[in-house]
Amino acid sequence: MMLYHDVLIVGGGLAGLRAAVGLCDKYDVGLLSKVYPIRSHSIAAQGGINAALANNPNGKDDTWEKHTFDTVKGSDYLADQDAAELMCQEAIKVVYEMEHWGCPFSRFPDGSIAQRPFGGAGYPRTCFSTDLTGHVLLNTLYERSVFKGVKVYPEWFVIALVNDGGQCHGVIAFDLKNGEIVPIRAKATLFATGGYGRVYFYSTNALINTGSGIGIAYKAGVPIKDMEFVQFHPTALIGTNILMTEACRGEGGYLTNKDGERFMKRYVPNAMELAPRDIVSRSIQTEIDEGRGLEHPLGKYINLDLRHLGAEKILARLPGIRNICLDFIGIDPILEPIPIMPCQHYSMGGIDTNERCETDVKGFYGAGECACVSVHGANRLGGNSLLETIVFGKLASFAIDEYLQNGEIKTDEGLLMSRKEEMEKKIHGLIREGKEKPYTILADLSKTMSSLVGIFRKKEELAQALKNIEAAKERYRHVHVSSPKLHMNHELLNAVELEYMLDVAHTIALGAHLREESRGAHFRRDFNARNDTDWLKHTIAKIGKDGEPVISSKKVMITKYQPMERKY
């Protein structure tokens, strides 16, 4: 069996759905997702989406240019400024478009879309729907895709990308329900496969956020970019690491240490709790490291205190947060502070794309968290990621449309069939006796990443991390899966994904090891300042002939915002 679509979209989160909705009227589109689209990680986003609508009475003179400036400054000047400009301009259009498609945004008294302050932003421009913004956006786009009749393959898992060295011919997929390996031919393929949070042990991300899409592209020879830039969110619940949205602080929440002190005044007195994430996370980690954290059987923590906001505001603006606290730690934030710690949250790096979502490979595109355009540079601002997914999902649909219009595209069935056979062999090869289970390797890998490639980094630790990853790769050669049945075999999928996760982790640690400076979320204790002379450039990793990453660099696009010291 071989399937065909003009356009193949991998990923049913916001980026994938937005692209599908933009293309399905004109082309035969197939959308693959390893979970039902509505179960994608986008559903979990809480705080909001940025757009300079200037609805907030305190932000009437907001403009997309100011939004761009905040984004570029937040990125510690590593963002490509042409792409950031484009995103901030498009922001206004896509937020209205989502509203017209039914998204139930929270409102101001005049009936306009409400906007709240968020970290690192000079203006209150984060549009939201209570603290369930990802939930309403993803539902709205899914509803739109139902309206448009997008063809979805739920629980289909892409296991390889078919690239002949210059052009993409489609993918090899695994139909989880039937346990079949199916080649799918397509003239254009878009990856919208989300972030790589789960290569870290402590992560706010859904369990499915393995970053396998990035690993699959990398293995197929597509360059990936800025992998070392990993965002650590300041406020994740201890134990489960479920996110406590930045909106908690946007709405006025405090961070306090064991002495009840609002310690942010010692770090960033002007911005306090609303400094950008990288800075707040480092401040919290420093408090904990210096003994001013609190103790819990689940670990050391800092308090996120909402009590002074009052029951009414918490119930109206942060109902989802309250439910999570009640369900998962038995705490009511109306009455008690929330115990939090910083942990992995967002993947700035990803598939190297330009502002048209194009990659090095013809017919292969990337959008959303799996891509690195780069609009977030070294540190993403809260509320800019939901925005990125929808804007670049839309722009990908334009670029793919143009590509399909311009001339004949030939796809190679033979190549797909031979790749399919290879993958079949590989999968059957995993089902055997062996000494390694996928989860033990993953647990060791992710612990290495959290402890040695975390908020604070240094040379020796990063070198150790690289050694550990090497060792994990070696162990992977002996990995085995116990069930011989292919269908609904999640252990098998975990094993397949693990191989890609190893490469993703490798490129993160390698990038971090090489980059001898501190910029945004990448902080080196041994090189604790930004160094524009040597390092104002993107890191590019491409797989070499021997399977090892080859690192090069790429210029940062600067339009009108000259790099300055980043002060808040």
Added chain:
Amino acid sequence: MITASEYTFKILRYDAKEPEAEPFFETYRIKVLTGLTVLGVLLRIRDEIDGTLSFRSSCRSAVCGSCAMVINGKIDLACRTQVATFGSNTIVLEPLPNFEIIKDLVVDMTPFWNMYEKIKPYLIRTSADPEKEIEQSEEERSRIDQFVNCILCASCYGACPVLARDPEYAGPAALAKLERFALDSRDERPASALDAVNDEKGVWGCDTILRCIEACPKDVRPTDSIVSLRKKLIKHKLFGKGIR
């Protein structure tokens, strides 16, 4: 303090690809730390003890709707259910009722999605879109809140006695979704849009015994939507009124 106690998990095993083999309960003994969720246990079983066990999960934070199942006789999300909340050390896990099993705790959700699609789950407008947002007051928005909150987990569908006897019944989630739009001040669907549910397979099929409300992890109250849709249909029939 964190303590570990030994629990017995009895999990229903079945594979639709081997219909001749009867479903059975497989027993797993596992040490559980306080605070561990049922999903946490399932992940551990699959990782460490038995890789052949199938179940769904994604967000592990009760927002994605993947993991609804029957836990000691009660439908709930595995990821938000703490093992220690049960009085006994034996926990029985079964797949959601009213669905065909694919394998173990994984059911075939196709009928659920079909019903969802049938009610036209999207904003329908006849007027042209304004340049900016369609105005809506916070009060109007919050009216649809509870229905917006639905995570499409199908707990209600699994709990519904009407669906147990009539698989063609639209079911609580789809009707709640319809109400989410019919109640939205921006939606302009004609009254005839409710015709599709104006029968025993739709709003008139409900027994109003509130099982769906009990089962819903997100306080959606599907029965409220069914009662409200009925009122709209009656008003429309008696007074020729629109549906809002």
